[in-house]
Amino acid sequence: MKSVDTSLKSLIFPNINEDGWKFISILAICSLILLIIWLPLGCVSVILTVWCFYAFRDPDRVTPNLNDIVIAPIDGKVISITREKGPDVLGLGNKTFTRIGIFTSISDISVGRMPLKSKIQSCYYDDEVKFSHSFDKNNIGNERMLFAFKNISGKEFVIEQTSTFCAPRIKYSLKKGDEFSAGQRFGIMRFGGFTDIYLPEKSAITVCIGQTLIGGETIIADLNSDAPRIDGEIR
Numbered sequence: 001m002k003s004v005d006t007s008l009k010s011l012i013f014p015n016i017n018e019d020g021w022k023f024i025s026i027l028a029i030c031s032l033i034l035l036i037i038w039l040p041l042g043c044v045s046v047i048l049t050v051w052c053f054y055a056f057r058d059p060d061r062v063t064p065n066l067n068d069i070v071i072a073p074i075d076g077k078v079i080s081i082t083r084e085k086g087p088d089v090l091g092l093g094n095k096t097f098t099r100i101g102i103f104t105s106i107s108d109i110s111v112g113r114m115p116l117k118s119k120i121q122s123c124y125y126d127d128e129v130k131f132s133h134s135f136d137k138n139n140i141g142n143e144r145m146l147f148a149f150k151n152i153s154g155k156e157f158v159i160e161q162t163s164t165f166c167a168p169r170i171k172y173s174l175k176k177g178d179e180f181s182a183g184q185r186f187g188i189m190r191f192g193g194f195t196d197i198y199l200p201e202k203s204a205i206t207v208c209i210g211q212t213l214i215g216g217e218t219i220i221a222d223l224n225s226d227a228p229r230i231d232g233e234i235r
Helices: 008-012 018-037 039-055
Strands: 069-071 076-085 096-104 111-113 118-126 144-151 156-162 170-172 185-189 193-200 219-222
Touching: 018 039, 096 219, 144 170
Parallel strands: none
Antiparallel strands: 069 219, 076 096, 096 193, 111 185, 118 144, 144 156, 156 193, 170 185
């Protein structure tokens, strides 16, 4: 069985998502040039390069092997838990789901992971990115990606990702018919944004608003329980 590397070396030099190397390389070249031209500006560029390096870290995660549980699809903080209709663009506007809203900051790991063993049913990508400086995920200027999937029991789920600040930053590797295991990587939302996961309406939610999630590890719902919603307390 593969084990997670907990050495100091893995902390200082973590695994980097392949999508990040082009950004890191460009910044590194710019840093070298600026260090020659003007040292202070070059030092700033070096700091940005180091930040970019860690922004694309992609460590291994230990995903629980349990049936009918839902794993966090990405790192971040729970900002909302509501019940609402599914996305119309996926033809699910007539069904009610429990939606968990997650905000991933620029310092969080932004690699997406499948929340449970499932099969992709449909995908929708809105790439008509208009100028927007908004942090509001509902702003029409922000890029969106949605996909619906079913688990082995036939229950429907939806993941919606929304980037911020107008630039197209969502990169995913999935299409209709693809099958994924729980915790398997499905893409990346560069430099953070919003992720909403729509769960079956009667799912027992095992996280609370304000809680920090670890993508691919944190259990966020139990499909075989009718436990009430959890409230958290800051201590």
